[in-house]
Amino acid sequence: MIFPYAVPVLSLSLMAVLTLPARAEMAPLEDEALSKVAGQGGIYLSGDISINEMGGPVENAYFGRCDETDKKCGARFAYRLKEDGGWMVLDEIRGLFAFEGLTLRVRKIDSGFGGDGELFDRDVIELGLPDTVRFTDVHFKVAASSTARPTDPGFIQTDIFAVQMQGDVIMQGNLLVFPDGNP
Amino acid sequence: MSGRRLSCKAGFGSAFAGVFLVLVAITPASALAELERLAESEMSEIDGAGIGLVFDNFTFSHGTDRPDAEGNQARIFRISGIKSTDGREVDITVNHLYIAGANSNYGENLTPVNLGRLVNPWRIDIVDGNGIGVPDKAVLELAAPSKIPGAEGFDCMGASAAAGSGQCSSRPATADWIGERADIGMQMNVAVGDDRSANLNIHARSAVIDGSYLRLWGDDQRSQMAGQFKLNFYSPEVSINACTQDGTACGSRITMSDFALELAIGNSLQPVFFDVDGGGNFILEVETIRSPGAGQIAANGLRAGSNAQTWDFYQDYYSNPEYRSNLQIGNFSVGDRDFGAARVEGMLIQHLQIQTKDLAP
Numbered sequence: 259m260i261f262p263y264a265v266p267v268l269s270l271s272l273m274a275v276l277t278l279p280a281r282a283e284m285a286p287l288e289d290e291a292l293s294k295v296a297g298q299g300g301i302y303l304s305g306d307i308s309i310n311e312m313g314g315p316v317e318n319a320y321f322g323r324c325d326e327t328d329k330k331c332g333a334r335f336a337y338r339l340k341e342d343g344g345w346m347v348l349d350e351i352r353g354l355f356a357f358e359g360l361t362l363r364v365r366k367i368d369s370g371f372g373g374d375g376e377l378f379d380r381d382v383i384e385l386g387l388p389d390t391v392r393f394t395d396v397h398f399k400v401a402a403s404s405t406a407r408p409t410d411p412g413f414i415q416t417d418i419f420a421v422q423m424q425g426d427v428i429m430q431g432n433l434l435v436f437p438d439g440n441p
Numbered sequence: 442m443s444g445r446r447l448s449c450k451a452g453f454g455s456a457f458a459g460v461f462l463v464l465v466a467i468t469p470a471s472a473l474a475e476l477e478r479l480a481e482s483e484m485s486e487i488d489g490a491g492i493g494l495v496f497d498n499f500t501f502s503h504g505t506d507r508p509d510a511e512g513n514q515a516r517i518f519r520i521s522g523i524k525s526t527d528g529r530e531v532d533i534t535v536n537h538l539y540i541a542g543a544n545s546n547y548g549e550n551l552t553p554v555n556l557g558r559l560v561n562p563w564r565i566d567i568v569d570g571n572g573i574g575v576p577d578k579a580v581l582e583l584a585a586p587s588k589i590p591g592a593e594g595f596d597c598m599g600a601s602a603a604a605g606s607g608q609c610s611s612r613p614a615t616a617d618w619i620g621e622r623a624d625i626g627m628q629m630n631v632a633v634g635d636d637r638s639a640n641l642n643i644h645a646r647s648a649v650i651d652g653s654y655l656r657l658w659g660d661d662q663r664s665q666m667a668g669q670f671k672l673n674f675y676s677p678e679v680s681i682n683a684c685t686q687d688g689t690a691c692g693s694r695i696t697m698s699d700f701a702l703e704l705a706i707g708n709s710l711q712p713v714f715f716d717v718d719g720g721g722n723f724i725l726e727v728e729t730i731r732s733p734g735a736g737q738i739a740a741n742g743l744r745a746g747s748n749a750q751t752w753d754f755y756q757d758y759y760s761n762p763e764y765r766s767n768l769q770i771g772n773f774s775v776g777d778r779d780f781g782a783a784r785v786e787g788m789l790i791q792h793l794q795i796q797t798k799d800l801a802p
Contacts, residue, residue, distance in 0.1 A: 316516040341664030344717025371497075371559055372618035385498075399522060402717040402797065413723040416799040420522035429500035431553055438493030440560055 263400040271377075304354045304388075308438025309333055320408040324352075332397065336406045345403045347415065353396030353423070361386035396423040491566025491582075496556035499618075513634065529634035536640060537628040543600065543614035544706040545624040547644045547680075554614075554623045555723050561586040561610040568656075574657055574709030575669075584654040586621075587672075598699050598771075599676035600647045609651045609675065622647040630686070639683045639692075644701070645676040669714035674702040699771025706790065708737045708764040718796075727793040730758060 273374035313323040322329025332350030339346060365384040369375045403415040450609030504518050521532040539545070542552035557563040563585055570578035588594065588608040596607030600614075600622075614620030626644035630637055652673040660667040679700040684691040707727055716724045733755075736748030743750045760762065766788040773780040 289491055318514075339666040339715045339717065343665070345717060346715075346717055367559065371555070372612060372615075373618070374559040382495075402702070402719075402723040404719050404721045411529075414719075415798060416721040416723075417522050418723065418797060419520050422517065422519040422521065424517040425504055425517075426491045427504070428500060428502040428551075430501075432497040434493075434495040434496075434497050434559070434562075436493045436559075436562075437490040438564060438566075439595075 260367040300384075302363055303360040303362070304358040305360065306354070308354045310352045311354065318409060332399075334408075336403065336408070342400075345406050347401040347403045348397075349399040349401050349415075349417070350420075351398045353398075354392075355396065356392040356394070357388035357390070359386070359388045380436065381423075382434040382436040385435065387429045387431055387433060389428065389430055390426045391429055392426050393423040397421070465755045474536065474700065491564050491568075493559075493562035494557060494562055498553040499540070499541070499556055499620040500551050500553050501538075502551055504536055525633050525800045530632075532632050533629060535627055535629045537626070539627075539748070540623050540625050541623055542619050543622060543647050545626075546643070548624070548626045548628075550636075552619070554619055554681055555621045555719075556608060556623060557586050558612075558621055560570045561589065570658065573656070575656070576710075580656050580658045582654055582656045583754050585650045586653065588652040588673075595647050597651065597673075597701070598677050600677050611649045611650050611651055613647055613690075620647075620779045624648070637686065639685055640688070641685060642680075642682050644680050645674075646678045648676040650674055658712075660714070663714065665714050665716060667707075667714055669707040669712055670705075672702065672704040674700070674704075676700045693776035696774045697770045697772075698774075699769070701767070705764060706793075707768050708761075709759060709763075711790070718798075722799065723797045725793070725795040727790050733800045759789070762787075 308353070310324075310331055310333050311323075313329075314321060314333055317323070317329075318329060322331060324331035330350055332352040335348040335351065336345040338344070361384075363384050363386075364381055366381050367375045368379045397420065399417050399420040401415050401417045403413065405411075405413045407413070408415070445662070466526065518533055518535040518538060521530065523531040523533075525531050530671040539548045539551060540554070540556075541548070545551055564582065566582050566584070566676055568580050568582045569582045570576060575582065586612065589610045591608055594606070594608040594610060595604060595612050596602035601608060602609075602613055606721060611621035612618065613622050624644070624646055625648050626642065628640050628642045630640045632638065650673055654669075654671050656669040658666070658667055677734035679697045680694050681692050682694040694734060711727050713732055714724075714726045716726070716729065718724055733751050736751030738748070738755070739750060741744035743755075765786075768783075768785045770783040773783055
């Protein structure tokens, strides 16, 4: 085989290094043996997510830093439910979420669940919920608005209610996710 | 299959050719043995499925507005932004919100519960509208476990129901199994300005919401999001009482035993529409039924003499139990006084429009 580029020396030497130990260790697996191989392990996640703690990236007549009292500093998410209609808005989204020990793995279920496990007999994705999720000054507002952006002409907004969350939420258990239902 | 493809790439002579060759040397034995061609007929049998969700050993608990025994920071879930007519701020503070296993003793003793069964889970799915009365639409459906035939199901109320006693799929807790029916509850209070009310406690024991769903799709004629919402809520006991802020004294408990709510907002003939108007006000609307087309109903109202198609259309609309909402309470009691049973059955929403209005000056 001819390698027309300048680098092949490297790849050839890599090949030499890699193949020797690899050949010695590896042997083809029979179908039967292969069918018994299952993935192991999973993912363990800890997170600390902050949304617009000091303010967002947009600075204009409406949005600004959180220390500017006449400006809004939270994130804004607007969606429309009708062509040429008004906008539903989640406004002034701010806060900190922290969690530790969110796990993700594949689990085979073939027993338990009050007898359902045996009938089910399949793999599921298991999302292990963190025991506690810490909310620090999480705010958001539900509102309805005439335009998508507060800087658009003719902007009118009605704030429906605001939600504030603080403290530890206990959330224990596993969320099992698997394919089901109609095509 | 993959082995062959990889060897072709090696022929291009890139810098990684060597690595590819090694891979080729190692993989074919196992890869070729595993992969097989699918015939056209087999391919056509494969289709996408929705997502099933089951909460396993689940407990959820949020908040109290007092520091706990170890002096940790207060926990709050607060809804605000509402003003009273005299301009004072109104806030609704939820002190405690829980979802836990049966026999929690009104949220005092939180144990895990399962929500959804592996054989009948919660579902997120795109369903074919033709099967559910929304012709030629793909419908997004979020659904709780469906109801099942009475031969296999469990009584929706009975906290000790056995198989074959009802239509609910979720099972009550037994000595061997935590069950799929949750105790749900919340404690909240309302403050208007500086006046804070007593704590209001709402608890539902062994609650089931089987057969509930939310369906969403787009309506072409109105270029708008349309939906259909069904909430089934069954509990052997729903109770409400009020306690002082420090929890030392409580009023009489209002108890509703064998509580069943079957609420239908929107149906396939009258979807519910959501919108925001030009003034920034939210509008929820259940449209009046669309006329089925030309066709007269006879003066005596009988099918004979009427246009059969039109008559059948209205007959279905007025008799289909799926379109109607029901509320049944087995026994209503306050403290030790019983008020007996209450039933509101067969409510049909023919037209509904709810619009928010900003009263701020």
